[in-house]
Amino acid sequence: MEAPEEQEQSLFEAPPLAEQERMVEAILFASSDPVSLRELIGRLPHGSDPKAAIELVQKRYEGRGVVLRKIGDAWAFRTAGDLGFLMQKETVETRKLSRAAIETLAIIAYHQPVTRAEIEEIRGVSVSRGTVDQLIELEWIRFGRRKMTPGRPVTYVVTPSFLDHFGLESARDLPGLKELRAAGLLENRPLPGAMTLEDSEEDDVVDNEDQTELFED
Amino acid sequence: MEAPEEQEQSLFEAPPLAEQERMVEAILFASSDPVSLRELIGRLPHGSDPKAAIELVQKRYEGRGVVLRKIGDAWAFRTAGDLGFLMQKETVETRKLSRAAIETLAIIAYHQPVTRAEIEEIRGVSVSRGTVDQLIELEWIRFGRRKMTPGRPVTYVVTPSFLDHFGLESARDLPGLKELRAAGLLENRPLPGAMTLEDSEEDDVVDNEDQTELFED
Amino acid sequence: MAEEEFEEDTLSVSDRMAAEALIIDVDGYEGPLDLLLTLSRTQKVDLRKISILQLARQYLAFVEKARVLRLELAADYLVMAAWLAFLKSRLLLPPDPEEEGPSGEELAAHLAFQLERLQAMRDAAAKLMARDRLGRDVFARGQSEEVARVRKVTYSATLLDLMQGYARIRTRDEFRPFVMDRDAVYTMENALERMRGLIGFAGEWTDISSYLPDGWSDDPAKRRSATAATFAATLELVKNGQVEIRQSETFAPIQLRKRIEGHDGSA
Numbered sequence: 001m002e003a004p005e006e007q008e009q010s011l012f013e014a015p016p017l018a019e020q021e022r023m024v025e026a027i028l029f030a031s032s033d034p035v036s037l038r039e040l041i042g043r044l045p046h047g048s049d050p051k052a053a054i055e056l057v058q059k060r061y062e063g064r065g066v067v068l069r070k071i072g073d074a075w076a077f078r079t080a081g082d083l084g085f086l087m088q089k090e091t092v093e094t095r096k097l098s099r100a101a102i103e104t105l106a107i108i109a110y111h112q113p114v115t116r117a118e119i120e121e122i123r124g125v126s127v128s129r130g131t132v133d134q135l136i137e138l139e140w141i142r143f144g145r146r147k148m149t150p151g152r153p154v155t156y157v158v159t160p161s162f163l164d165h166f167g168l169e170s171a172r173d174l175p176g177l178k179e180l181r182a183a184g185l186l187e188n189r190p191l192p193g194a195m196t197l198e199d200s201e202e203d204d205v206v207d208n209e210d211q212t213e214l215f216e217d
Numbered sequence: 218m219e220a221p222e223e224q225e226q227s228l229f230e231a232p233p234l235a236e237q238e239r240m241v242e243a244i245l246f247a248s249s250d251p252v253s254l255r256e257l258i259g260r261l262p263h264g265s266d267p268k269a270a271i272e273l274v275q276k277r278y279e280g281r282g283v284v285l286r287k288i289g290d291a292w293a294f295r296t297a298g299d300l301g302f303l304m305q306k307e308t309v310e311t312r313k314l315s316r317a318a319i320e321t322l323a324i325i326a327y328h329q330p331v332t333r334a335e336i337e338e339i340r341g342v343s344v345s346r347g348t349v350d351q352l353i354e355l356e357w358i359r360f361g362r363r364k365m366t367p368g369r370p371v372t373y374v375v376t377p378s379f380l381d382h383f384g385l386e387s388a389r390d391l392p393g394l395k396e397l398r399a400a401g402l403l404e405n406r407p408l409p410g411a412m413t414l415e416d417s418e419e420d421d422v423v424d425n426e427d428q429t430e431l432f433e434d
Numbered sequence: 435m436a437e438e439e440f441e442e443d444t445l446s447v448s449d450r451m452a453a454e455a456l457i458i459d460v461d462g463y464e465g466p467l468d469l470l471l472t473l474s475r476t477q478k479v480d481l482r483k484i485s486i487l488q489l490a491r492q493y494l495a496f497v498e499k500a501r502v503l504r505l506e507l508a509a510d511y512l513v514m515a516a517w518l519a520f521l522k523s524r525l526l527l528p529p530d531p532e533e534e535g536p537s538g539e540e541l542a543a544h545l546a547f548q549l550e551r552l553q554a555m556r557d558a559a560a561k562l563m564a565r566d567r568l569g570r571d572v573f574a575r576g577q578s579e580e581v582a583r584v585r586k587v588t589y590s591a592t593l594l595d596l597m598q599g600y601a602r603i604r605t606r607d608e609f610r611p612f613v614m615d616r617d618a619v620y621t622m623e624n625a626l627e628r629m630r631g632l633i634g635f636a637g638e639w640t641d642i643s644s645y646l647p648d649g650w651s652d653d654p655a656k657r658r659s660a661t662a663a664t665f666a667a668t669l670e671l672v673k674n675g676q677v678e679i680r681q682s683e684t685f686a687p688i689q690l691r692k693r694i695e696g697h698d699g700s701a
Contacts, residue, residue, distance in 0.1 A: 023303055025282030026296040030304050030573035043303055065242030079243040079579060086244055086260055087579055097591040099599065105591070106600035123603055138589055166593045175597060249578035294575060301571035314563075317464060323559030339551060341467025342510070382568045392561040402554040408544055409536035 014047030017056065024053040034074035101131050105140060109162070109171055113144035113155030132156070140165065231264030234273070241270040242277075251291030251381060287386045289377040298384070318348045322357060326379070326391055327403055330361035330372030335405060349373070357382065466514035469493065471549050481550040486542035487525045490518040521545070620650060620660040625667035633677055639689040642668055642679070 014020070023044055028035055040050035054075060058068045061077075069078045079087065097105070104127055107119050119127050135141045144157035158171055168174065231237070240261055245252055257267040271292060275285045278294070286295045296304065314322075321344055324336050336344050352358045361374035375388060385391065397403050463469045473492045474484050497515040500507050524538030566572045629645055642664055643651075650660035668690055671677045679690045 022280075022282035022297065023300060026300040026573070027282075027303055029283045029294065030296050030576045032576035065239035065244075066246045076577060077246065077575075079247050080239065083240055083243040086240055087247060089260060093587045094590050095587055097589045097595070101589075102591055102595050102599040103603055106596045107603065109596065110600055134589070166591075166596065168593070246575060247579035249574040249576075295568070296573040298566040298572055301566065301573075304571075304573050319559045319563060320464075320555060323555050323562055326562065327555065327558055339548075339555060340464060341470075341548065341552065342465025383562060383565045384568070384572060385565075391558070392565070393558055397554055397558065400554070402551045406544065406547055409540040 014045055014049070017049065017052060020044060020048045020050070020053040021056040021060070023048075024050060025057050028057070028068070028075055028077055031076075034071045034076035036072075036074040039074075098131070100128065101134055104131050105135055105158075105162075108135075108141050108156045109158050109174055112157040112171065113147070114157075115147055115153040115155050117153060119156075231266070232262055234266070234269060237261060237265045237267070237270040238273040238277075240265070241267055242274050245274070245285065245292055245294050248293070251286075251288045251293035251377065253289075253291040255290075257292075286384065288381045289387060291377065293381065295384075314351070315348065317345065318351055321348050322352055322375075322379075325352070325358050325373045326375045326388065327394065327397060328405075329374040329388065330364070332364055332370040332372050334370065336373075338405070466493075466511050467548060467552055469496070469511070470514075470545075471552055474549060481546065481553055484546055484549070486545055487522060489545075490522045490525075493518050494522070618653065618655045618659055620647065620656070620663045622663045622666045622670070625660070625663035626670060629664070629667050629671060633671065633690075633692050636677065636690060636692045639680065639691045641687045642690050643687065 015023070024040060027040065027043055037050055037054075040054070041048070044050055044053075054068070061067050065080055065083055066077050067080050069076055103123055104119055107122050108114055111118065111122070116127055116132070132141070139159055140162040141156045142159050144155040146152040147155055162168075163170065232240070241257060244257060244260055254267060254271075257271075258265070261267055261270075271285070278285050282297055282300055283294050284297050286293055317340075320340060321336055324339050325331055328335065328339070333344055333349070349358070356376055357379040358373045359376050361372040363369040364372055379385075380387065388394075463472065470489060470493055473496070474481065474489055476492070477484055477488065494515055497507060497511065521538060521541050525542060527538075529537055568574065624647075625645075628647055632645060643661065645664050645668075646657070646660045650656045665688070668677065668679055668688070671690075672679055676693055677690045678693050679688055681688045
């Protein structure tokens with residue numbers, strides 16, 4: 001049935017146009033690339049009229065969920081433009097925030113407004129850009145005022161949507177170290193850190209003042 | 218009362234059935250693999266009736282160059298069987314299956330779930346690992362439940378992609394299945410006087426139950 | 435008899451070729467059941483009406499011929515031959531009322547069933563393979579449009595996570611990770627370091643116990659640790675080719691000395 005026997009084939013009449021239309025439909029459907037007119041001529045039975053068949057297909061699919069598109073001098077089926085939204089499947093995945101992100105977020109919440117350098121000092125490790133970006137993307141932190149220190153570094157503060165997510169009315173509601181300890185969230189470790197402990201509690205107080213400023217308006 | 222998003226969504230009416238038909242058409246057309254009813258439900262607007270829409274699509278494509286096929290509980294557009302000759306270009310040369318592989322596949326399809334020992338009993342020769350591996354690799358067979366017989370051997374069953382490949386809606390549509398069953402040729406008849414008589418008869422019962430489950434609905 | 439059987443069947447060229455093929459190409463058969471099925475074709479009757487007795491004879495003749503041609507037959511072909519010989523005798527002899535077990539007819543019926551079932555599976559396989567197949571006769575969409583998976587990741591963290599995280603940072607300074615008390619532990623690293631400084635002087639065989647550090651030989655726990663470490667360090671030095679060790683008998687003192695180039699150790 002293939003190429004060389006064209007003479008033989010021409011002894012038979014070309015299939016009816018409706019049949020040619022089916023053939024074009026199938027070829028265009030199965031082909032992995034748009035199919036040119038020339039290719040169609042090569043693949044349809046001898047004597048076929050692919051142009052007419054394509055027109056029929058095009059008409060048949062008009063307004064359907066799938067339409068025939070001309071791409072260059074070739075044709076291909078495409079899903080209708082208005083249905084593109086169906087070709088997306090949204091999957092929601094819940095992931096636990098990384099430890100670095102949680103710690104950074106916690107520092108911002110307790111110390112806001114706080115600069116990146118300050119966060120790094122408190123955590124003792126550098127803060128990756130990705131961590132901050134992620135928290136900003138989550139809309140849990142945002143940029144605060146620049147600090148009036150050399151270099152005027154930007155600061156970070158938590159957002160209302162942070163408060164919303166964590167069920168807090170204000171950042172002041174975050175428990176202090178004493179309360180954390182009372183709640184058993186802090187292991188009671190002896191002496192060496194005692195000094196820093198007090199410091200940090202002081203920090204907290206300072207913080208809260210700043211926070212007040214930030215959230216009350 | 219349902220979840221909040223659902224309430225919100227149900228405020229909008231589902232699109233008209235004709236529109237749903239377009240959507241189903243687009244989704245099924247876009248995918249080269251069968252799309253399950255469940256996935257359709259997940260992707261269509263809330264409140265849609267994919268089953269009714271599928272029926273419309275199926276009717277619309279009846280006799281066309283591309284037809285809608287049911288495979289298991291999923292649907293896929295496929296070129297019409299009579300137009301295969303046009304597609305030589307698309308044919309992917311597949312590795313020729315050995316006779317052993319073909320027979321093993323048929324035995325699994327008709328006797329499923331079936332153990333390796335049962336396949337060997339039917340073929341009168343041991344089944345090579347490569348044969349089973351090849352069929353698993355083709356995704357035509359997979360492991361089924363273990364049999365409740367001594368040793369709890371694994372069983373093999375055919376997969377949806379087997380059905381898709383051979384154009385079967387379900388394993389019940391295997392050619393000649395009814396006749397074979399009526400002729401008793403799908404039974405696992407033990408050798409008369411064999412020591413394992415009782416065991417194998419028990420096997421049979423389990424078998425038939427399993428088959429019933431697989432082949433009948 | 436064997437010759438006779440085959441002569442009988444050589445009515446057509448294809449049958450003759452089939453018979454020859456059996457001899458030459460035993461490997462081409464998928465086991466004895468397959469061979470029996472092939473032989474049964476020469477009977478040209480419905481498998482249900484097949485003469486198992488005749489089939490048994492043909493099979494045995496085949497096995498005999500293979501033996502004459504010194505062809506190696508796989509064990510399962512021989513097992514089948516033995517079984518068929520047994521079946522043949524059962525079918526030919528009048529049933530013995532004393533004898534237990536299934537009759538020759540029952541066994542023959544079972545074999546016929548097996549053959550019929552195998553044939554049925556072959557036919558089914560052929561029908562299956564002849565169906566319109568995906569990728570050969572029937573085609574899927576060539577340009578499938580991937581469903582874009584819009585993965586929306588939501589991150590979760592609880593207030594507790596947050597507070598614990600903060601607590602973790604603020605108390606890190608106070609935190610001393612648990613470490614084993616190592617007062618009485620002399621490590622291999624210690625020993626290695628010590629020995630590296632000493633082996634330069636070990637020209638003669640010396641007991642390794644003399645390498646124990648000062649103050650580690652009185653307390654038994656300390657001595658044990660130091661001995662083990664020193665021994666391990668010695669092995670390490672042997673491995674590096676720096677020293678040689680020897681022991682004259684079990685539990686005798688282990689001795690070591692510096693390894694001299696071009697001088698193979700005696701151990």
